[in-house]
Amino acid sequence: MNAGDVNLLGIDVGFSKSRPTTGIAWSVEGSIGATKTHTEWERRKQHLPPAAGFSVIAIDGPLAPMGSPESLVRTCERLLARGLFQKRCKPGASHFGTGLQLKRAAHETANQIRHLAAAPLFANAVFPDVAIVEAFPNAFLGVLLSDQIFAANQIPRGKKFDWMYEKAIETRAFIRLMSAIGWGTPDLLQRVEAERDHEKRAAYICLMTAACATTGEAEIVGDGTSGWIWLPPAQVWAPWAREALEQNRIALPSRSHP
Template identity: 60%
Template sequence: MSFDRLLGIDVGFSQSRPTTGIAWSVAGEVDAARTYTDWERRQQKIPPATTFSVIAIDGPLTPPDAPDDLARLCERLFIRGAFQTRCKPGLSHHGYGRALRKAAAETAAQVSHLAAATPIGQSVIPGAAIIEAFPNAFLGVLLGDERFALSKAAKRKKFDWLYDHAIESGVFAELLQFIGWNDERMLERLTVERDHERRAAWICLLTAACAAAGKAEVVGDEAGGWFWLPPAELWADWARQALAENRAARMCSRPLARAAGQTQPPLTS
């Protein structure tokens, strides 16, 4: 299994600060950097003359014809139950979420020429191996229930709280071993990283690696796109149960919606 030519991007969309994180694995080397949103400066941080087999972007990616107000199934499945206080996403069809959806689409357009032309599994970007990462859930589903019984992080610091607990609980080493990426340098970089944006980019890179290994758990549908998450075998019991319960609740709500004359996208995983 090759984990060469992988790219992870944490979008960020500040116009004045370097809030974009970029991480890559190329020619046996792994590294990460912070930069800005414009392509002129972003491309300076990406290894040149590289076609990436998988690019994972932290931002809501929808099909080109999806309406701006589309409520995405993948987001709905992670905003209720145990996920609500542990690793829920923002909804990308209103408010701040729409701005993030736009920024993610712009990022995908910037790097689409760098992506392999053959999509990998479920992909909403035509003719490009670009997938959606969701770092909070990626980390959250790997952490045991006991971790969340500890003091809670403030909402704005949730990702770093999850990341710190991932380091403490050793889930990074377990994940890398499971997908077959036996690279001590990668584990070291994950463990010592303290920068918020670079941390997010590393999780995007891990998302790309899970996809490249064919071991990612993919949740969503064709209408709204998919979250690409760690292998289901590594999920904590509470996370498996929460997703199963939310899927069941969603299925139960569909007849009620049809009776009220509403339409919903098909439920898939």
């Protein structure tokens, strides 16, 4: 499927009850946009573009199969938390603490928008009836950056995502990605490169995740028991990231395979 021919939605969940921490980005009939809003549905739905539905929706937040115990330790998180991933772009554990809060918020978001999602045309759907996939912007960006970039720079504390986002722009990583999946426009690239808002930036990465899922080119990390994280195609990964993931897969084989 060509991602340019379908409607796509990306949501950076956020779970503040008082501040607008939800970023939303979309591609609808070739029109690109992004906004920021609050967590409750009544406010969120006012900011969604007018569209009958979306072929794929990507949510930045842990998504485990329905009925999974909250204490479930997820394979995708373990695979992306070892070795070089640990200091560069690892996910937090979603079975306790803040990670568990985010997982609850992600599932709440999925329930809010599931009526807008089409049936999945791909395998590895965490919810069998809707095309909703899990994005993880830090890893999405991290695997696009070279070993030299990480080795030569001190990442500002608490600013890792924005630092990686800006490095991806500097190294033309978004251009390489869009070329690899055959999706994206000059308008999208301009918006992505000009964006300074943290939540909107994250939403754009979620939108790119949805595009990767739509084209069938995404690298999918995880298993059927605990869910998957969707990342850019392996062909655009930096060598260190491909090697680190392979090493982690050998050390921590999935409980079930896609």
